Every structure is written in structure tokens, then in C-alpha cells.
Amino acid sequence: MDVLLLSRLQFAAATMFHFLFVPLTLGLSVLVAYMETKYARTGDETYLSMTKFWGKLFLINFALGVVTGITLEFQFGTNWSRYSAYVGDIFGSLLAIEATAAFFLESTLLGVWIFGWKKLSRKAHAAVMWIVALAGTLSAVWILIANGWMQQPVGYVIRNGRAELADFFAVVFNPFAMLEFLHTVSAAYVLSAFFVIGISAYHLLKKQHVEFFTRSFRIALVFGLVFSIFAAVNGDMHGVHVTKVQPAKLAAMEAHWKTAARAPLHLFALPDEKNEKNLIEIGSIPGLLSFLGHHNFDAEVKGLKDFPKEERPPVLLSFIAFRTMVGLGTLFPILMLIGWYLRNRLTESPVYLKTMLFAIPLPYIAIEMGWVLAEVGRQPWIVYGLMKTSDAVSPIATSQVFVSLIAFILVYGLLGATGFYLIAKNAKKGPVHF
Amino acid sequence: MALQTTWFLLWGLLWAVFFMTDGFDFGIGTLYPFLGKNNDEKRIMLNSMGPLWDGNEVWLITAGGVTFAAFPKVYSVMFSSLYSALMLILFALILRGVSLEFRGKVSDAGWRTLWDTCIFIGSFLPALLFGVAFANIFQGIPIDENGVYLGTLFTLLNPYGLLGGLLFLSLFLVHGALWLAIKTEGELHDRAVSAANKIWFLLLIAAVVFLVATKYKTALYDNYIANPILFLLPVLNVLALLGIKFYLTKKTYFKAWFASALTIVLCTFFGVIGLFPNLFPSSVSPEYSLSAYNASSSPLTLKIMLVVTVIFIPVVIAYQVWAYNLFKGKVTKADLAYEEDAAY
Numbered sequence: 001m002d003v004l005l006l007s008r009l010q011f012a013a014a015t016m017f018h019f020l021f022v023p024l025t026l027g028l029s030v031l032v033a034y035m036e037t038k039y040a041r042t043g044d045e046t047y048l049s050m051t052k053f054w055g056k057l058f059l060i061n062f063a064l065g066v067v068t069g070i071t072l073e074f075q076f077g078t079n080w081s082r083y084s085a086y087v088g089d090i091f092g093s094l095l096a097i098e099a100t101a102a103f104f105l106e107s108t109l110l111g112v113w114i115f116g117w118k119k120l121s122r123k124a125h126a127a128v129m130w131i132v133a134l135a136g137t138l139s140a141v142w143i144l145i146a147n148g149w150m151q152q153p154v155g156y157v158i159r160n161g162r163a164e165l166a167d168f169f170a171v172v173f174n175p176f177a178m179l180e181f182l183h184t185v186s187a188a189y190v191l192s193a194f195f196v197i198g199i200s201a202y203h204l205l206k207k208q209h210v211e212f213f214t215r216s217f218r219i220a221l222v223f224g225l226v227f228s229i230f231a232a233v234n235g236d237m238h239g240v241h242v243t244k245v246q247p248a249k250l251a252a253m254e255a256h257w258k259t260a261a262r263a264p265l266h267l268f269a270l271p272d273e274k275n276e277k278n279l280i281e282i283g284s285i286p287g288l289l290s291f292l293g294h295h296n297f298d299a300e301v302k303g304l305k306d307f308p309k310e311e312r313p314p315v316l317l318s319f320i321a322f323r324t325m326v327g328l329g330t331l332f333p334i335l336m337l338i339g340w341y342l343r344n345r346l347t348e349s350p351v352y353l354k355t356m357l358f359a360i361p362l363p364y365i366a367i368e369m370g371w372v373l374a375e376v377g378r379q380p381w382i383v384y385g386l387m388k389t390s391d392a393v394s395p396i397a398t399s400q401v402f403v404s405l406i407a408f409i410l411v412y413g414l415l416g417a418t419g420f421y422l423i424a425k426n427a428k429k430g431p432v433h434f
Numbered sequence: 435m436a437l438q439t440t441w442f443l444l445w446g447l448l449w450a451v452f453f454m455t456d457g458f459d460f461g462i463g464t465l466y467p468f469l470g471k472n473n474d475e476k477r478i479m480l481n482s483m484g485p486l487w488d489g490n491e492v493w494l495i496t497a498g499g500v501t502f503a504a505f506p507k508v509y510s511v512m513f514s515s516l517y518s519a520l521m522l523i524l525f526a527l528i529l530r531g532v533s534l535e536f537r538g539k540v541s542d543a544g545w546r547t548l549w550d551t552c553i554f555i556g557s558f559l560p561a562l563l564f565g566v567a568f569a570n571i572f573q574g575i576p577i578d579e580n581g582v583y584l585g586t587l588f589t590l591l592n593p594y595g596l597l598g599g600l601l602f603l604s605l606f607l608v609h610g611a612l613w614l615a616i617k618t619e620g621e622l623h624d625r626a627v628s629a630a631n632k633i634w635f636l637l638l639i640a641a642v643v644f645l646v647a648t649k650y651k652t653a654l655y656d657n658y659i660a661n662p663i664l665f666l667l668p669v670l671n672v673l674a675l676l677g678i679k680f681y682l683t684k685k686t687y688f689k690a691w692f693a694s695a696l697t698i699v700l701c702t703f704f705g706v707i708g709l710f711p712n713l714f715p716s717s718v719s720p721e722y723s724l725s726a727y728n729a730s731s732s733p734l735t736l737k738i739m740l741v742v743t744v745i746f747i748p749v750v751i752a753y754q755v756w757a758y759n760l761f762k763g764k765v766t767k768a769d770l771a772y773e774e775d776a777a778y
Contacts, residue, residue, distance in 0.1 A: 076502065093731070093739050104492045112485060114484070396514055396517055425540075
């Protein structure tokens, strides 16, 4: 194994692990802020205890999200130093703005929220959580502008042997970043809704704290219903944009080999990258790929064979990641709609409750697969069309990266297991403030 | 030129503020197993920095981010050449962060001991290693013309590097002990004061040896000799250092803490001004050194980042001061009972 492969594995492990915690931070902060606002307005103690119960789970999750985020910022320097030197003029400033304008606010005010129950009025305390939620979302904006630039580089010139900033606002209003932001944040909200619904379902199945968890369930249900539909619609727009600016990614995620008009969509296929064809194709619908990519059944879609071999992303992984994400993304609004239909007789719907309890991991899988598609599907480029991943890696000793990769797996594995154990333990225990 | 110089100073300032703020958290975390005699005292120590440490740590992220934005070449060479040292710091910071959160979540003595150990490691290691790293930067790092590092982790553990580590560690220990002196009462308070008094002597020795060794091991004094007015900086530094002891003796702990905050900032600037215009000097050849002039971003990026910084950093300072002020006053046992659920 060489530095390149090890560094890629390490970055994949570190980001995917980080992203086990980020979505819940984004969404649960909004839900907790909403619950606390209800308490501040009505004085209803149930809302206070909801705020504390969900807030506690939020905090355990937040701690893991923060500490795993720090390593990511520095890994661009440690493992991808050639990338950092080449694009730092643009990419670095986006990360710096994220820290200065958003992450500072989130971290400082969260400390105030945790310790400030006695120091602030009810309304001010609730407002602090809204600021935490808003700052988290702002962080996401800047991080996704940075990632969006890697997907569709804009507003730069090549000068002095590197990419230099030419138009700051072109970078900030990059259409790829906008779509990616909306998709990521709405997906994060869906995950948070499933989290609250699933844990509520656990207690409702046991018929304990029924009022508490019915309320929690319903709040999350509205949130989940709205954003699961939003994420699906926005995902479709995102797909159209990818077709336009990253045709190789589209061809890979659909295992589409030959350029064709009325291109079919395969519900399932088994791509054979060596022989440039699919071994199996099941459920092919003519013209559907053309329609999804161009909103026109007769449009031509460029196939993988028309890209040089060394510029094609890994097909199988992109294909599976995309199928999993879209399959689950279709299931989510359906589950939410069923919940909406059953919302007034939740305790009498044990099958649905059990389904929702076991559905907690599904949005996690969908989100991770979404990122696999975004990043693996962009290969072999680290910045699409501009810099190859193999040119980006640091000139460092293999042994160093080998050791740090092992450390990442061990430390993250142990901490992740502990974190989820604590979340599960506290979730099962239920509210303590009655 | 002016833009690059401004950014050089801002770069130094952000690192200095990080050391000044998170420095006392590192100090508390390192003193923690020795000063806290029972669970209540330990919790009081953790809660004395509880609402603030996370916001303090963001100064590191900002310092790192600004290095990336303003001096991408430095960011790329600095962190890849200090790979193992930085990874150790990052893992230590991870441990500290989760340990604070995890410690109180299961009521079991063995569980607490586990995370107590992690809090100690997670505070002690960064305090030491940041010192080692910066002393090595003052001294020059073996990098070639392509910014490729020619040493290993152990290259950094040379006598001057370790001396820098000891200096940072004692600075942060004094800083942390003084914070505890402000925030606690009773026996814990007395122990913190006594620790601050004792460690101050260690700090004094480390600082004197460091100032002398710097003459022989680095080129930092060249800038000072060229512009003697700059010697005001180390003079002020020594005054601040003596000020810590002065206010400690007078039992005005907030002033003593303020003097130690000033000492940390001036100490960082003593090195930064000595380095100027270099950010990451090469010990192989001065031609390979990365400076504010040969490693910076484009003027447009520097300008935009300057606007962002001028707007947001004062805002950040404003709400952090507000937060510090909100949580002023001593942490007592009564606070622990009330905050059972949320606090550490």
C-alpha cells in the first residue's frame, strides 16, 4: 500500500465517521430549539423535560461531531499538502471563514446553553439554542461551498502555478454548492426526524411516557415529512446538475456504458468494469435515464466508453451508493406519510412503531452513501477537471500514514462505540424530569 | 507587502490568543489528577472551564484555517512535515473533548478513572507538543527546496524543542492554576494557589534558560539587534512574568491570571517577531524558508480574508467576553447539584 491509498482510506474513514454525527447535530438542534421555545412560550413542563432529554442526546452526539471535525481540517495539510498548496488560495479561505463566522458562534453559545440554565431567562436560553442551530447550518453552508468548489470549480484563474481566486462571489454562489447544501441539510433533518421518531417509538411500544413521546413523535413527524419530500425533489434537481457538469459521475452511478439517446435506466445492474459492460441488467426502463438527466426522454446521455479509461470513476461503488441512497430516499417520505396517517393512534400501531424503531439506521446509511457517491464519483479528480487525486497527496513516509490510519480506526472505533452506547443508554432510560 | 505583513502579525495573534485561552484549559486538565482529591472537587475543576473550553478550542481551528487561507504553502508544508506530532496533538484533543462529555454520563468509579486519565493525557500532550513544535519552528525545520521534510518525529525531540515544550507546559500550568484560584474556594483554592506559586519558579527557570538558549540555537535575536526598540517586547515579557508572582503574593488572583495571559501572548510574539518574515524557516538553507512574502495567498484572497477577519473577530471577542462574564464567579458544590444533568 502506498501513501496515496492509505491517505485516501484515512480521509474516507475520518469523514465518514465525522458524518455519523454531523447530521444529527444539524437537525436535532432545530428540534430542541423548537421544544424549548414551546416551553418558553407556554411554561408547559413537558416541553422543558423534552428539551432536556433530547438536549442530552444532542450533546453526546455533538461532542463526537466536534472532535472528529478538527482532524479533518488539519488532514488537508498533513495528507494532502500538494492539494492545499495548489488550491489553498480558494479552499483555505472558505474553511477559515467557516471557523470565524460560524463555528466560533456554535461552540461558544453551546457552552452558554449547557451551563446557562440559571443565568439566562427562559426566552433568552431558548434563543441561545436557536443561535446554535443557525450557526451549525451556517457552518454547513461554508463547508459545502468548499466541497462544491471541488465538484465544480468556478471563479478561479491558474496563476503562479496554482489556482487563485478570481471571483469570490462566483465561488460563494456556485450552483453545485447551493444544491449540495440544500440536499445535505434536508437529509440531515430527515435523519434527525427518524432519530426522534425511532426513540419515541421505542417508548410508545412500551407504553411509557406516552404523552411525552407522542408529542416528540409528532413534532419530528412534521419535520421529517416536509424535509423527506424536499430532499427527494432537490435530489432530482441535483441529478440534473450533475448530468450537466459531471457527466462521468452520472454515467458511473447509472452504469451507463454506451452514449445513446433515449438512454435506459436500470433498476439493478452488475457492472463489469474490465469488459466495459453490465453483466446483468434488471428492470431497464427505456428513456428514463435521459429523462432524469435532462428532463427529456429523447435526450442523449454520454456513456462511460466515451471517457478515457483513466478518467472514469469506480463504477460499481458509485452505482451501488447511488442505488442505495435513492432507494432509501424514496422510502423515507412513504414512511413519513404512513406516520401522518396514523398520527392520532400511534400507540395502537405497534407494527408501524416497530418499523420506525428499526428504521433509525436507514437515513445514516443513505447519507453515507450520498457522500460516497459525491466523492468516489468525482474520482480520479480531487478537484473536478482541474487536479487529480494522485497529484494531491503529501510527500511523506508511508509508515507515518500507516500508523495514523490504524490509530484512527482504533480510536474512532472505540469512541464511536462508546458514544452510541451512551446515546442508546440515555435514550432507553427516558426522561428523568417528571 | 503591507498586506502580507499584516497577515503575518494576524497569524501570530491568532496562535497567541489560542494559547492564552485554551492554555488554561490545558493547565487545568494537567493539574486535574493532582489537585482534585475527590469527585466533587474534580467536577468543580472541570466545571470551572466547562462553559468556555469549547469556544477556546475554536481559536486553534481559526489559527489553522487562517494559516491555510493566508499562507497555503506554509499550511501544506508545516502540517505535512510535522505529521506525527500534529496527529498526536489531534488525538489528544479528541480524547479531551469526548472525555469531558463522557465522564459524568455513567455513575461508576472505574468509568470516571478511565476518562480522568484521558483528560490528563488530552491536556498534557498538547501543552507539551505545541511548545516542542513552536520551538522547532523558531530553530528551523529540515525541509528541502520542495518543502519535503527530511527528519522524523524524533528529530523534533531535540533539547531546544523539549525546552520549548517545558516552557509551554509550565506557562499553561501556571495559567490553569490561577484560573482555578479564581474559580474555586476552600481547600481546592488553597491547593491551586500553592501549585501556582511553586510552578511559577519552574516557569521562571524555563523562561530564563529558553531566552539564553534561543541566542545560541536560533536566529530570533537578529531582528531585535537590527531594531533595538523591539527589545521592549522581551522586557515587557519579563515584567509580565514577574507580575504574575507580584499579584499572586498580593492574593489578587484575577490580576495574576491576567498577567499570565499577557505573558503567554508576549512569549508567542517574542518568537513570532524574531521569526519575521519567516513563518516556517528551513534549517537546510535559508533559501528554502517559507516566509510571508513567498508563501502567501493572492492579494485578492488576503484582502477578502482581511475584511472577514476585521468584521468577525471583534464580534467573536465580544460574545466570548460576554460568555466569560456570564460565568464569572466561583463554581460551588451547590452549582454541581443544580447542574447534575447538563454539566460535567
